[in-house]
Amino acid sequence: MRNRIAAVALALAGATAASSAAPSASPPSATRIALTGTPIQGGTLIGTVPSGTVDLRFDGQPVPVDADGRFLVAFDRDAAPQASLSARLADGRTLDQALTVAPRAWRIERVDVPLRPTKNSEAFLALRKPELEQIAAARAIVTDATGWRQRFIWPRTGRISGLFGSQRIYQGQPGAYHGGVDVAGAPGDPVVAPADGVVILAAGHPFTLEGNLLMIDHGHGLNSAFLHLSRIDVILGQHVLQGQRIGAVGATGRATGPHLHWGMKWNDVRIDPLLLAGPMPGN
Structure with missing residues (x-):
């Protein structure tokens, strides 16, 4: 049993790196929300909205955004395969970004x-x-x-x-x-x-x-x-x-x-x- 748990934990290490380690290679722009990590069941994403964003929604729910544009969202253990972010800018534009949530092989x-x-x-x-x-x-x-x-x-x-x-x-x-x-x-x-x-x-x-x-x-x-x-x-x-x-x-x-x-x-x-x-x- 101990070896099995250890093996599963080690297998999750790859998902860990994607979820919380390296920053996104795409900087925030006027047309895109920059994200750090990979959407995965049980995981989190830190992102940055474009300058001038006045409202951010995650699957329709409001998300707080700091003064520097950074925010946090997360995915439940049984999160659906698709999620969405929507940012409304001061000039009236709306930026919609679809997210594909990776499934997990639960024990x-x-x-x-x-x-x-x-x-x-x-x-x-x-x-x-x-x-x-x-x-x-x-x-x-x-x-x-x-x-x-x-x-x-x-x-x-x-x-x-x-x-x-x-x-x-x-x-x-x-x-x-x-x-x-x-x-x-x-x-x-x-x-x-x-x-x-x-x-x-x-x-x-x-x-x-x-x-x-x-x-x-x-x-x-x-x-x-x-x-x-x-x-x-x-x-x-x-x-x-x-x-x-x-x-x-x-x-x-x-x-x-x-x-x-x-x-x-x-x-x-x-x-x-x-x-x-x-x-x-x-x-």
């Missing part, structure tokens, strides 16, 4: 057992509802973070024990896919910020599923969530720098053993942290 495991229905007690639901409300409220916070512009680093180096997008199919019924990357570790191993950001949630007590949950906003709708921590070393509203210690590996919440679960979202889109951070150092 799918088919098992010949039925999917067990989830049975949540009233006591569990009473605890879970305010937790979900806190998470939603945190993701709605807009900060001045600019970490989305950086090349991300791994918050913890080690063996990748769980891949983003992996999924089990139970006698034809799909279970929920894995929404982040798991990195094995020992309790107390340090966890660092993968990019600059602002703390938008630092759980004051372990959540039922996530345990000690820490969330950091990187700007432009991009945020990271760190689950199962044994300790949180930062506070709500704190600005953190890339590489700064933010917590420690643990097994709080619903976890079978100590590890770091790193999840990322761009607005409501779940994305693959591996595509932003690149291959795990040492692998």
Whole structure:
């Protein structure tokens, strides 16, 4: 199993380079939106709009643009094959750019057992509802973070024990896919910020599923969530720098053993942290 996960992670390295490494060879012009990377399921694109752009849309939804024209968009794990960008210029012109989204070969495991229905007690639901409300409220916070512009680093180096997008199919019924990357570790191993950001949630007590949950906003709708921590070393509203210690590996919440679960979202889109951070150092 370990070798299989390592092989899949290494195979993703090529997609990583396309998604977040080299800048686009095409500079922005008055007739085109310049893009860095390749559209791919679970990935991101950083782009630059032409001077004079007054509105940018991604599949019809507004996208914030910085003063220098740079912006960020991302693609869900199950993103459709086609997407579009549309920029409206001050002179009334509209620039439309079609995007072809590359598919991913997700790690799918088919098992010949039925999917067990989830049975949540009233006591569990009473605890879970305010937790979900806190998470939603945190993701709605807009900060001045600019970490989305950086090349991300791994918050913890080690063996990748769980891949983003992996999924089990139970006698034809799909279970929920894995929404982040798991990195094995020992309790107390340090966890660092993968990019600059602002703390938008630092759980004051372990959540039922996530345990000690820490969330950091990187700007432009991009945020990271760190689950199962044994300790949180930062506070709500704190600005953190890339590489700064933010917590420690643990097994709080619903976890079978100590590890770091790193999840990322761009607005409501779940994305693959591996595509932003690149291959795990040492692998």
